[in-house]
Amino acid sequence: MSDNIETGRSLNRRALMTGGAALAGIGCLSGCSTNPATGQDSVTGFYSLNDDIKLGQAEYPNLIRAFGGAYDSIPLQSYVARIGRDLASRSELPELPWEFTVLNTPIVNALALPGGKIAITRGLLAVASNEAEVAGVLAHEIGHVTARHTAQRQTRGLLANLGLAVLGVATQNSQLMQLGQTVAAGYLQGFSRSQELQSDTLGVRYLSKASYDPEAMATFLASLREHSQLEARLQGLPPGVVDQRNMMASHPRTIDRVRQAQAAAETNSVDTTARTERDAYLNAINGMVFSDDPDQGYVRGRDFLHAGLKLGFQVPPGFVLRNGTSQVTAEDRNGAVITFDAAKAQRSRTLAQYVQDEWTQGVNLSDVQSLSINGLSTATGRARLNTQKGTADLRVVAYQWDGTQLFRLMFLSPARSASTYADGIRRTVNSFRRLSDAEAKELKPLRLITVQADGTDSISTCHRQCLMAP
Ligand SMILES: [Zn+2]
Incomplete structure (x- = not known):
């Protein structure tokens, strides 16, 4: 408190x-x-609820854009909005211009902007197992809004970060500084533990008022933890390491603390009529895109494949690919980073001149060469840089895609391990190619299909059934 x-x-x-x-x-x-939600006095003379609303309204489109846009399903958007609005109407600030959006990203997170603008990712919806769990997440975010946590502490840093990241897309050289970051990461600053506890307490209150099972908050956190552990294992990381874009990082919570919040919420949680709405939920998410969206390209193991742009490349073993809105990044355990993005084709200079004079302006690039890779005109160069993490080798490669478009790969790896990386970098550079029409057509998004199991079903029989599902 x-x-x-x-x-x-x-x-x-x-x-x-x-x-x-x-x-x-x-x-x-x-x-x-x-504050009507917390019952505490707060200094608001400098920052009114109207300021909250204005700020939230101004930044909501940016937030949605930074996370891949709104997920393209009117039924799913209205289903989630209905849950959110019902909860918000039971809060202390029902009159705020509440809005709820499902973001089109596999990242598992939920975010709140001041003034009642809330976003939840389809990656999170895939982890939740019933409506009450999603309601628990939304109620928690509503708690951040009504207690005015975002307005008071987060907003300035958050917006500054976003401005920087968006700017970085347009400014050539900040690419170098931006390595290893994603636009989204700037948004995901953590709340304090006491703010989390307060949001849980408020969230349990709204959840109970809407007759949901307040236990859903704890069951969702348990699933979230398992999901994070699985993600860490898939990326070859120790089990305790949490993806910075994951909800566990931006909302530091534990099941114990959620239980503490339940106790503090003064609600009678032994309500036998409390709803979970599992069937309604599984029905609502049936067919939802899982993992990457076709318009953003797919990460399939070490391959990045884009059906719309008809391009693909493969990163070396040990690198984990991440698909961002404006760039694709891949990192390994030793801090080596690969970034992939697009740039406008140059009219007034050659590709080699572009690489040397414009893209890496201010860097002393050596060994600049023009060559052809898989039928594409390509220019490359390298440099040794002093970074905060020590001396690093930079390799840049630009591919002429057509008259208007370039694609670029940038590698930054610890100089002490140059020989370890040389072969992998060379293979990745040579793997960049156009996909055939047939290859592009084969690329379909993964979708979440709900199938009712009977007592005799196992994972393998279910798997067969799912494959046969339309
Ligand atoms: Zn939180």
């Missing part, structure tokens, strides 16, 4: 810096109000 106290302190600090010293000394005379 110390959130608002903390926040008050930081606002006072700002007030001090801007000459409003009196406020910190004499406490709340005029700039205070009681």
Whole structure:
């Protein structure tokens, strides 16, 4: 419950810096109000609920864009929005312009902007097993909004990061600084533990008011933890390592703390009529795209394949590919990074000139060569850089795709392991190619199909059934 106290302190600090010293000394005379959700006084004179609404409205489209846009299914969007609006109508701030959007990304997360703008990923929907669990996530995000956590502490850093990332797409050289980051990562700053506890407490309150089983919050967290462990294992990481884009990283919570919140929520959780709505949920997500979206290209093991652009390449063993909105990245355990993105074709200069003078401007590129790879005009060069993590080898490769488009691969690897990486980098550079029409046509998105099992079914019989499903 110390959130608002903390926040008050930081606002006072700002007030001090801007000459409003009196406020910190004499406490709340005029700039205070009681937060209806938390019941605590907070200094809001500098930052009104209207400011929250304005900020949320302005940034919501950016947030949606940064996470791959809204998922293209009207029934699923309205299903989730209905759950969200029902919960929000039972909160202390029902009059906010609440909006709920399912984001088209396999990342597992949910995000809240001030003023009632909430987003949840289809990756998260795939992890949840019933409506009550999704309601639990939405109720928790609603709690961040009504307790005004995002407005007070997160927003400035969050927006600054996003601005930087979006700018980075347009600015050539920030590519170098941006290595290893994704646009999305800038959004996903963690809340404090006390803010999380407060959101859980509020979330349990809204969940119970809507007659959902409050236990769903704990069961979802358990699934989320298993999912994170599986992801870590697939990426060859120790079980405790959580993807920074995962909900576990941006909302640090534990099942114990959720139980604590349940106890603090003063609700009678032994409600035998509490809903989970499992059937309705499995029906709603039946057919939902799982993993990558066709328009964003697919990560299939070490291959990146894009059916729309008809291109593909393969990263070396040990690298884990991640598909972002504006670029594809791959990293290995030793901090080597590969990034792949697109750029406008150059009219006034050769590809080699572009690589040397424009793309890597300010870097002393050596060994610049023009060559042909899989029928594509290609230019490449290399450099040795001093980075925060030590000396690194940079290799850049630009492929002339057509008259308007270039594609680019950039490799940054620890210089001490140059010989280890040389062969893998060469293979990846040579793997970039056009896909045939037939190959592109074969690329279909994975979809989540719900199949009812009877007592005799096993994973393998179910697998057969799923393959036969339309
Ligand atoms: Zn949270």
